[in-house]
Every structure is written in C-alpha cells, then in structure tokens.
Amino acid sequence: MGDREIDQQLVERAQQGDKRAFELLVAKYQRKLARLLSRLIRDPAEIEDISQEAFIKAYRALPSFRGDSAFYTWLYRIGINTAKNFLMSQGRRAPTTTDFNAEEAETFDDADQLRDNNTPENELMSKQVAATVNKAVEGLPEELRVALTLREIEGMSYEDIAAMMDCPIGTVRSRIFRAREAVAERLRPLLGTGKDKRW
Amino acid sequence: MRQVSRVALLGVLFSVLPAQAAQPEGAAWLRKIADAAQQQNYSGTYIYQYGNRVETFKITHLYDERGEHEKLEVLDDTPREIVRNNDEVLCFEGDSSAVVVEKRKFRKIFPALLPSQSNTLLDNYQVRMGEVGRVTGIPCQNILLDPKDSYRYRHRLCADSVSGMLLKASMLNDRNEVLAQTVFTQLVIGGKIDKEQLKPKLSGRKVVLSADKGALSEAQRSDPAWSVSALPPGFASILAVKRTMPGKEHPFNQLVYSDGLATVSVFIEPLSAALKAVQGLSNQGIINVYARVVDDHQVTVLGEVPATTVSQIGNAVVHKLGGR
C-alpha cells in the first residue's frame, strides 16, 4: 500500500468517526504544514494557531474530501487559505508568491526560518531535536545510516535502495527500521513519554 | 440577479440593518442593493448555475405607487410563469391543452422573524469591498460577505454602482470554489415597463384553477419536546412549526435556524411502516443534508451551509421525554 493509499485509508477511517486516524495524519503532516505557513507568517505562535485552525477545518471538511487529490495537497490549500484569511483579518498582506504548489513548498530552504524565530524556547527545542537526531544518525553503522538517508532525504523506494546498496529488499527494510529505532531511542528521553510531559 | 423569493426577502432582511453598522460602507451597499431590487424598474435574463446545471429565467419588474409588479418566466423545459403583485403570487404552468393557475401566499416572513437579529448578519459575516468588475457590460462593485468561521459559506455580490442593482451573486466554499451563482446575461435598468409585459401568456388556452394541493398546511407551533441543544455559533432559532403534508397522516416538525443569511431547517417525523430510517450526510446541489434517527423519529437537517453545520446541528437534536 503506497503512501497515498495510507493517507486515504486514514482519511476514510476518520470519516467513519475514528478521530485517532485523523491525529495520525496530523502527526505526519504537522511540521510540513508549519514549514509551509512559515513562508507567510513569521511568528511561531501564530503559525501554530493557524496550523491548528487549518487541521480543524480539514477535519470538519472531511465529508467532502473524495480523494481526487492527495490528502496533503488538499490540506495545504486549506492551510494557505487559513493563513491568508488570518493575514487579511489582521490588515496584513500575504507575500505575492503564495500560489505555489506543494512540491515548490518542499524545496524551500528553511535554515533562514530558524534564525528568524523570535521565541527562544521554540528555537531551543528545535535545535535540540535537530542536534540529537543528527548526532544519533552520525553514530550509526554506515549501512544503517546510508539506508535511512536514502529513504528520508532522497525519498528513494526500497527497491531502488536495494539496487543501490546491492542487497535484498528485506535487508533494506531491516536497516531502515533499525536506524529509526536507534535514533528514536536517543530522542525519547528528550521528548518524554510520561503523562506530565506535553509531548 | 433576482428571483421573486430571494430578492424580496433580501430586501426585507437588509432593511433591518441598523444605521450605525460596524462596517459602514459594506452595510450601506447592502441596503442599496435591497432597495434597488424593490424600487427599480428592470427587465432582463439571468442564469442560475449550480454544479453542472444551468437554469435560465427572464424577469420583468415594475415599481409604481401601488408597489411591486413582477413576472418571472422559466425558460427551460415546461414553460412556467410566476406573476406577483406585492405579496400576491400566481403560478402559471401548462401545456397546449390547459393552464394550471395556483395562488400562493408570498410569505413575508422576515420582518417577523428577525427583530432580535438585526445585527446577526454582521456578527457572522465580515463585509468588505472587493474589486470593480463588469457584468453584462455594466461596471459593478464586488461586495464580499466573508464567513467568520467555517459554519457558513462566503457570498460575493456584484452590484451596479449607479442603481444598486444586484447583477451577480455567488456562493463560495472555503476553497473559493463557486457553489452556485446567479448572474444577469442581459439587463435593462430603469425606463418604462409596459404592463402588458407583466401579463402571463394565457391566450387561447383553458384556465384551470388549482386546489393548491401542493401547498403545505398552515403552520402551528411545533412540539416543544424537540429542540437543538447546541447550535453552531451565530445561529439562532427563527421558527418552530408543525405542519402536515397533503395525504400524510402524521404531521412533521420544522425547526428553522438562521445566522442572518444562511438558513438551516430541521425536520422531524415519526418512523413508520411507510417511512424507513435513513442516516448519513449527503447533498443536493448546494444544500447539504444530514439524516439521523432519534427516538423512533427521522431527523433530517438541511440547508445552504457546509456539511459540518448540518451534521453538528443534527447531532445536537434532543427529544425530551416525559413532562407531558
């Protein structure tokens, strides 16, 4: 089942009343959407508000989502409109280049965004996570690091990774999973999984 | 654009807007539009589009010392004509053999319904001026009614700056897609209207007066055991009646809610051998419909609002038992 089918499955489950399915979609796309919105809105607190608003709007509009487009495409349009409405209601104008497509948004270099954050806490958190992940990945055995990088950064399919690394697909599956687990182990203490922690 | 029911109702609706509206320019425009629909002479053709469908109408309207006189012709399928003199309405419909005439009451419901709602429209919609456009060769000012939340649709009106005549009206969803639109394709504003233009074409055909079987009975107060426990923001109760459908044994309850522009009706009828239960969300054109069963009754919620609004209202319908 491909990525788009998984999203469609989750959407259908959400349409049948399964809110958790929707939360999984939120977990998957929340940061991607925030990065997109950061092209229009500077303040991280506002970005969060608008993200939340967009997700809620998407949830309410689920009955009308028929799967003609990918879920994220549909979501990002809702996100853009929510952001634009917000800016207009504030008397602010959106930057002129707002009618870009989802792929364009992906390639945006957001290193600048981090520097422009004016909330130290957010910046710190973001830096901590990035640092932890990077350190964990650097410490991985090479074959795990390569497999994870090819998958997450290059977006290659298992089949292509297998060809590239000259190993069976089963091995690719294993390596990516083990890489993720190793990094997750370093991340969990940072995020906390107890009830008292916000994560 | 203009229809018999819509613009006259709009006229009354907008006329109750307070003088000191929070959005003065927009509110002034709305009043101007409402006045123009009532008080101008005009003759034109307009189309109503929704989904893939297009309906075509011709309208002729005269305003004189005795009030409004109007004829609306449906230009598709079976020819139909609706002739109105103030609030007296006659519908003419027929084929080559006979013409059926039906007298309907023009329901001037909104003054009675909105005394507490004069501010509601502006509470729920942000009125702002859009750009200047052109419709059928006439420059017009766009006025946007932006919903303040996702429980209602956006409306965009385009009116002639000189006369205030509404030339185009669109209902848009939150992705700015046009759900439905009414627009004049040809229009003459002002000038003299010959009374002959307002008469229906009856010549040479037998006229049959309808016993008005299609109309619903006069309304009585609804059963107070039925109510909506929680309404989406901005919606208030307009009307709660009980009516009977012709040929049906059981009456149904109709609870109507409005935010000043968008309207939602909740219908409640008892299930029976003849009436099977249905449940779910669906839509018909620009109307979303939500059905649900509560205490052996079929609840049907419908309105020109997003699906989330009808489903939320539907899920909040309660039946208070006992106390009778």
Next chain:
Amino acid sequence: MKKQLSVLMDGELDDEESRVVLGKLKQDEALRGEWDIYHMIGDSLRQTPVWDEGFKQRFAERLAAEPTVLAPHPVRATTRPAVNWSLAASLAAVSLVAWTAFQLNQPDDAAKQAKNQEIASAVGGSLPQNLNYFLNAHQEYSVAAIHGASPYLQASLERQQGRAK
C-alpha cells in the same frame, strides 16, 4: 509490529498487512507514539523545523472537543432495515448524489454491485416524497436559497410527477 509500522510508513507494506497495522494503530497508544517519533525523525532529517512543543497535546484537546465527523453509511438498525437513499434535483431529472463515492471499505466487488443496483432501482422508482416537501418547506424560509424560482416551482414539479405516474 514496530518494524511493520516502519515499512508501512514508507508505503512499502502490502495491502493486507497494512490494514492490520492501521487497525493496530487505532488501539495501541504506544504504537501511535512510534508513528509520531518516526515521522519526526524524517522531518528533522529534511530540516523541517521541529518547533512543536505541545502541539500534539493541544491539538488532541481541540479535536476531542470537535463533533465527530461521519461520512454517509447505511443505518444497521435492529428493528428496521435501512435504505440507501438517493436525492432528486428539485427540477428536471433525478441525479445520483455522490453516494457511491462515499462507499467505504466495501469487502468485494459483488457487494459494490449490489449496492449500485439498489440505488439504481430507487432512482427508477418514485421520488422520496418527503425530501421534496422538506426542500420546499425549507426554501420558503431561506434567504440564501438561490434556487431558480422555487418554492413556487417545487409544487409544480410535484404536480408534473403526479401526472406522469
């Protein structure tokens, strides 16, 4: 199970196993936690800023307060069999609502076909009287009803249909 989740997320798990994992996700909070962290790792590697301290919790609270969305499905009442319903346009021909598009997780094609036939026969038969009356009744009060010249036309349509029978 975590390994299968990892494969699922990359879109590389077969359909049947995918459904199993998705089902498990619904029940297993810890597994949902893994979903969250795995996605966060990917985002972080792609340099998507992770400035979402508390977002998940705050959003979960908001979502919990939202009325649950339901897409159409037939009621499976114990006492009464439910009927799929089709809606008629207020003028002219009967049109199928996008009901078929909402059919969810049909087990096989036979069931889908049977359902389509059910809808088709409802369309061929008489129109659901009550809905037309309700639309009529609603449009008498609806300002925003940009509906041709109904409510006046609604009654005439019904008369037409009555004559056609």
